[in-house]
Amino acid sequence: MIKTAIWIIAGILLGLIIHLVIILSLPNLVSNNAWNILSKISTPGKLIILKRPKPMEANVLRLDPELVYAVCRFDLLQGPGSLSGKLPSDFWSVGIFDKSGVAIYSTTNRSGGDQNLDLGIFSPAQTRLLAEHQLTLKTGVIIVKAPSNEVYAVIRLATPHPAMWQRYKETLKQLKCAHIK
Amino acid sequence: MQRITPNMLAMVFIALFTGLGLTYYSLADGKFIGTYHLGSWTTWAKAGTPNPDPYTKAFISLGNTLRLGRSEGIQFTTQRDGNGDLLQKNCNYSISGDVPTATFWTLRALAPDGHSITPVGANQAIQSKRISRSNNGKATIKVGALLTDGNWLEITGEGYFELILTLYDASVLSGFGGTIDKLPIITNEGCT
Numbered sequence: 135m136i137k138t139a140i141w142i143i144a145g146i147l148l149g150l151i152i153h154l155v156i157i158l159s160l161p162n163l164v165s166n167n168a169w170n171i172l173s174k175i176s177t178p179g180k181l182i183i184l185k186r187p188k189p190m191e192a193n194v195l196r197l198d199p200e201l202v203y204a205v206c207r208f209d210l211l212q213g214p215g216s217l218s219g220k221l222p223s224d225f226w227s228v229g230i231f232d233k234s235g236v237a238i239y240s241t242t243n244r245s246g247g248d249q250n251l252d253l254g255i256f257s258p259a260q261t262r263l264l265a266e267h268q269l270t271l272k273t274g275v276i277i278v279k280a281p282s283n284e285v286y287a288v289i290r291l292a293t294p295h296p297a298m299w300q301r302y303k304e305t306l307k308q309l310k311c312a313h314i315k
Numbered sequence: 316m317q318r319i320t321p322n323m324l325a326m327v328f329i330a331l332f333t334g335l336g337l338t339y340y341s342l343a344d345g346k347f348i349g350t351y352h353l354g355s356w357t358t359w360a361k362a363g364t365p366n367p368d369p370y371t372k373a374f375i376s377l378g379n380t381l382r383l384g385r386s387e388g389i390q391f392t393t394q395r396d397g398n399g400d401l402l403q404k405n406c407n408y409s410i411s412g413d414v415p416t417a418t419f420w421t422l423r424a425l426a427p428d429g430h431s432i433t434p435v436g437a438n439q440a441i442q443s444k445r446i447s448r449s450n451n452g453k454a455t456i457k458v459g460a461l462l463t464d465g466n467w468l469e470i471t472g473e474g475y476f477e478l479i480l481t482l483y484d485a486s487v488l489s490g491f492g493g494t495i496d497k498l499p500i501i502t503n504e505g506c507t
Binding site for chain 1 (some may be wrong): 381
């Protein structure tokens with residue numbers, strides 16, 4: 135009886151270890167996440183506008199139809215990332231995420247206080263060069279330190295009315311997304 | 316070579332059952348670590364922060380949703396009404412109560428696989444700046460297939476669905492946990 139109980143306890147302990155190993159390794163194992171979906175529809179350093187979700191159709195990235203979304207992927211091995219442009223006074227926000235979807239940085243037009251967006255995204259190595267003044271930047275650029283080379287930016291722009299979605303889409307298209315050479 | 320005994324087999328079975336079951340329960344159904352529950356609503360409290368706990372990180376990596384950074388906003392989801400019953404497309408729901416202060420919020424209904432369940436021609440979401448409110452500033456939203464006046468989020472089909480409440484501009488929510496203490500209550504008003 136005691137022997138069986140020991141086997142059961144050993145099973146539970148082993149189960150807990152399996153559970154922890156899965157939880158810790160999932161971010162490196164999953165292949166069907168937002169990064170992989172975006173990788174299929176975009177190239178690094180190019181801004182894309184995501185299609186508005188339609189009624190009764192799949193909404194793979196679970197986008198909010200009240201917003202216009204622009205996405206820009208960066209491979210910082212090609213150079214620091216740059217995201218800039220002018221946006222309307224309606225609510226907009228920017229989030230920078232790593233490959234596994236963890237937010238590195240986020241802001242809204244309320245915290246910025248104006249309609250201009252000017253971000254520079256730097257890998258750890260590029261951040262060191264910045265600190266050593268081997269890279270120069272124009273003034274006013276917000277520096278985002280990325281922990282890895284592959285990151286993506288999501289820009290959300292709220293439309294006052296769904297009828298304005300197309301117009302706001304054109305506005306977002308004017309944003310500049312590139313690698314700094 | 317040592318023989319595989321029934322005890323050994325039982326241990327392996329228990330280990331797999333515990334390990335896989337606990338993982339599924341913690342990320343899909345139970346969400347008992349890393350989440351914040353308020354009524355029937357749930358959010359991953361550390362999603363959107365640069366240093367999420369391992370459970371939140373695992374959950375984020377599993378989904379293909381475009382997440383919100385913490386200062387952009389926060390998202391609550393629910394698959395159940397105020398009584399704890401699963402939300403069904405053939406039922407009509409009334410949603411009322413306080414929504415935490417935010418620049419604006421949206422309410423959407425999606426099938427569990429992410430498919431839109433609003434019919435063609437209907438509003439796909441309710442947006443807080445475009446809803447009708449009573450004299451005391453409160454708003455009630457109806458979700459269902461039954462035509463209603465006021466704020467109506469029309470849905471169609473059969474089966475279960477989930478509601479997503481997104482509060483944009485989280486600067487007012489910086490005291491998270493202490494500040495958000497009320498969310499709307501979902502009441503089932505009947506099924507067809």
